[in-house]
Amino acid sequence: MATRAEFLERIRREVRRTPGLFPASAAERPPRPAEARAAVRRQMAERWPEALERFRQEFERVNGLFHRAAGLEEVAGVIRDLAREKDAHELITWASAELGLDLRGSLESQGLSIVAAPADGRDDARGRYREAAARAPIGVTGADFALAETGTLILLSGPGRPHSTSLLPDTHVAIFGKDRLLETLEQVGIMLEALHLDAARSMSGSVVSFITGPSRTADIELTLTRGVHGPKEVHAIFVEAR
Amino acid sequence: MSNQASTKPFAERAAVALRDTFLQEALTIATTKFIGLRKDSFAGFPQGEALRDRARAIKEATLQRLDDYLERLADNVERLGGHVHWATTGDEARETILRLCRDRRVKMAVKSKSMATEEIELNDALEQAGVVPVETDLGEYIIQLAHEKPSHIIAPAIHKTKGQVADLFSREVGQRLPADPEVLTAVARKELRQKFLQADMGITGANFAVADTGTIVLVTNEGNGRMVTSLPRIHVAVMGIEKVIPSMTDLMVFLAILARSATGQKLSVYTTLVRGPRQAREVEGPEEFHLILMDNGRSRQIAGELREALYCLRCGACLNVCPVYRQIGGHAYGHTYPGPIGILLTAMLKGDRAVKELAHASSLCGACHEVCPVRIDIPRMLIELRHRLDRERIAPLAERLVFKTFRRLLTSPALFRLSVALGRVAQRPFVRNGRLRSLPLVFAKWTRTRDLPPVATQTFTQRWKGLR
Numbered sequence: 001m002a003t004r005a006e007f008l009e010r011i012r013r014e015v016r017r018t019p020g021l022f023p024a025s026a027a028e029r030p031p032r033p034a035e036a037r038a039a040v041r042r043q044m045a046e047r048w049p050e051a052l053e054r055f056r057q058e059f060e061r062v063n064g065l066f067h068r069a070a071g072l073e074e075v076a077g078v079i080r081d082l083a084r085e086k087d088a089h090e091l092i093t094w095a096s097a098e099l100g101l102d103l104r105g106s107l108e109s110q111g112l113s114i115v116a117a118p119a120d121g122r123d124d125a126r127g128r129y130r131e132a133a134a135r136a137p138i139g140v141t142g143a144d145f146a147l148a149e150t151g152t153l154i155l156l157s158g159p160g161r162p163h164s165t166s167l168l169p170d171t172h173v174a175i176f177g178k179d180r181l182l183e184t185l186e187q188v189g190i191m192l193e194a195l196h197l198d199a200a201r202s203m204s205g206s207v208v209s210f211i212t213g214p215s216r217t218a219d220i221e222l223t224l225t226r227g228v229h230g231p232k233e234v235h236a237i238f239v240e241a242r
Numbered sequence: 243m244s245n246q247a248s249t250k251p252f253a254e255r256a257a258v259a260l261r262d263t264f265l266q267e268a269l270t271i272a273t274t275k276f277i278g279l280r281k282d283s284f285a286g287f288p289q290g291e292a293l294r295d296r297a298r299a300i301k302e303a304t305l306q307r308l309d310d311y312l313e314r315l316a317d318n319v320e321r322l323g324g325h326v327h328w329a330t331t332g333d334e335a336r337e338t339i340l341r342l343c344r345d346r347r348v349k350m351a352v353k354s355k356s357m358a359t360e361e362i363e364l365n366d367a368l369e370q371a372g373v374v375p376v377e378t379d380l381g382e383y384i385i386q387l388a389h390e391k392p393s394h395i396i397a398p399a400i401h402k403t404k405g406q407v408a409d410l411f412s413r414e415v416g417q418r419l420p421a422d423p424e425v426l427t428a429v430a431r432k433e434l435r436q437k438f439l440q441a442d443m444g445i446t447g448a449n450f451a452v453a454d455t456g457t458i459v460l461v462t463n464e465g466n467g468r469m470v471t472s473l474p475r476i477h478v479a480v481m482g483i484e485k486v487i488p489s490m491t492d493l494m495v496f497l498a499i500l501a502r503s504a505t506g507q508k509l510s511v512y513t514t515l516v517r518g519p520r521q522a523r524e525v526e527g528p529e530e531f532h533l534i535l536m537d538n539g540r541s542r543q544i545a546g547e548l549r550e551a552l553y554c555l556r557c558g559a560c561l562n563v564c565p566v567y568r569q570i571g572g573h574a575y576g577h578t579y580p581g582p583i584g585i586l587l588t589a590m591l592k593g594d595r596a597v598k599e600l601a602h603a604s605s606l607c608g609a610c611h612e613v614c615p616v617r618i619d620i621p622r623m624l625i626e627l628r629h630r631l632d633r634e635r636i637a638p639l640a641e642r643l644v645f646k647t648f649r650r651l652l653t654s655p656a657l658f659r660l661s662v663a664l665g666r667v668a669q670r671p672f673v674r675n676g677r678l679r680s681l682p683l684v685f686a687k688w689t690r691t692r693d694l695p696p697v698a699t700q701t702f703t704q705r706w707k708g709l710r
Binding site: 151211221 | 268271272275296298299300302303304305306307308309312313316326327328329330334337338378379380381384397398399400402403404407423424426427430431434435438439454455457463464465466468469471472473483487488489490491492493494495497498507508509510511512513514515516517521523524525526527535537541542544545549550
């Protein structure tokens with residue numbers, strides 16, 4: 001096994017042997033990502049209605065199911081109806097603080113049991129959550145970004161926001177407001193560059209998941225089949241009051 | 243398996259594929275479908291062409307400072323608590339994983355689709371070491387059960403019928419299953435879900451690795467990539483050194499064209515950006531993260547003739563459009579990477595000798611160059627490869643003699659005119675209905691599968707004179 005120094009020295013030697021095929025540079029990063037992010041936010045504060053419409057179209061094109069809710073009560077209503085339709089009695093969710101709303105009050109009274117992700121990763125809490133995640137038919141999360149041009153939900157993992165919530169259940173429900181809408185992948189790039197420079201975030205091992213519709217495969221005779229490993233259904237609930 | 247396949251000469255492997263009627267039909271349907279999906283996707287995406295140029299420039303720029311970017315990637319992975327391993331050869335990459343399995347008492351490893359682990363034939367090695375490797379991409383799972391190799395970079399089991407898949411799955415679960423893709427997919431979901439939750443190790447490749455942030459990027463449609471990176475206690479990612487890119491901004495350029503080129507999707511269902519092991523206070527994620535940076539012959543080409551092949555994103559678009567791949571499929575190539583780019587990658591990883599025959603498995607029509615998202619000039623490199631095989635005397639003597647003779651004739655006007663005149667006389671007994679259908683001696687091989695137009699009664703120059 002080569003050491004790091006030996007390995008890199010060999011690469012360096014080869015790199016120096018050639019000027020390359022043509023003069024080229026990588027994509028230009030935003031010089032001040034935080035400012036670029038603020039500019040995107042200002043832009044989207046104006047443009048979100050168009051972005052929402054585009055998001056809905058693209059999301060439905062990839063077989064996502066879109067809902068619009070006026071406020072918390074309606075969100076709970078959508079989830080309650082879904083649970084009824086699926087005959088589901090148990091839900092897993094992100095921690096309430098991460099979700100930005102507490103569903104427990106309005107859903108537990110309907111006979112649904114809710115397991116929220118623990119806000120820290122102590123071993124016993126972790127084990128309990130994993131068991132619930134492996135069992136629960138519905139998982140409820142927020143969405144950090146909703147990308148209009150591709151109908152993609154983008155979720156950052158972290159304390160209180162495990163990825164299994166959006167992965168193990170048959171049905172994934174993501175709740176978001178207008179401040180999460182983005183129009184282009186380029187804007188996502190700006191957000192991720194800015195995120196990376198946030199001191200608090202840069203040390204966290206967060207996973208960023210781009211989710212574009214339900215899990216799918218066409219590996220058997222090119223027949224499109226949904227829900228091979230991840231959710232069979234993905235719902236996005238847009239909350240107007242946010 | 244792949245080594246076994248490659249012991250037969252390429253022509254025989256190709257002949258087997260050409261006689262396989264199911265394979266012929268499956269290949270036509272699949273490749274035609276992928277071509278259409280890709281075309282439609284780019285048709286509605288006017289900025290696509292400019293993005294392809296940018297993606298190409300990013301790949302080139304990264305190679306120009308590959309040492310720096312690898313160093314930055316490694317620093318960031320380590321800063322986050324991950325471990326970086328430097329594997330000069332495929333053997334070293336494999337040994338590193340086997341050692342990790344031994345030290346951590348790993349019994350089962352779940353894998354998401356990875357060409358890098360195919361390249362080092364990791365599954366066989368794991369099995370021999372007493373570790374159960376489980377492929378979790380549905381296509382890979384099918385071919386693992388069938389003890390075969392992938393036949394397409396992104397659709398590994400396109401050569402299998404649903405009946406064959408039903409047989410394989412029935413044997414696995416001990417119950418007769420119908421040949422219904424929906425049912426079979428549900429069975430795989432159930433079988434593999436248990437394995438995701440039980441496995442000690444998750445093994446992945448990487449579609450990209452972002453140097454700035456120490457992020458590994460996995461693109462999947464099924465969600466197995468997410469399972470494999472989040473549920474087992476150890477995550478090992480194996481990547482070729484050319485997969486590193488500088489920044490998140492660069493990543494967005496690639497994401498915009500990768501899925502469009504592969505399946506015509508705007509984005510694949512899941513794009514997963516993973517950084518290091520689980521951090522304090524996180525509920526999930528592996529306790530350990532290992533990144534294996536693998537050279538295995540790549541660095542020799544940084545200043546070599548195959549440099550451009552290091553841009554490859556493994557999207558499979560060049561396979562679908564290749565008139566040779568469309569006829570013979572992936573297995574006939576006999577190596578991990580099939581198709582036009584596969585010939586170049588095989589030469590890169592295994593040396594020129596490995597592609598002595600494959601270098602000619604291309605009509606040089608240029609379709610691969612046209613669809614490549616990063617515009618790799620595959621035909622140019624194939625011609626260079628053929629030239630080198632000749633120069634290094636790896637090509638068979640007969641082939642070298644033919645080309646040598648041909649060059650003599652073409653570079654001397656007098657000799658050329660003489661040979662044309664001789665040919666016109668010599669061909670007489672063999673012309674049938676205006677075609678040369680069967681020639682004797684060394685020329686027989688050529689006319690066995692194709693006709694030749696005869697040498698014209700008048701040369702162009704003679705006719706030109708007549709016209710005036």
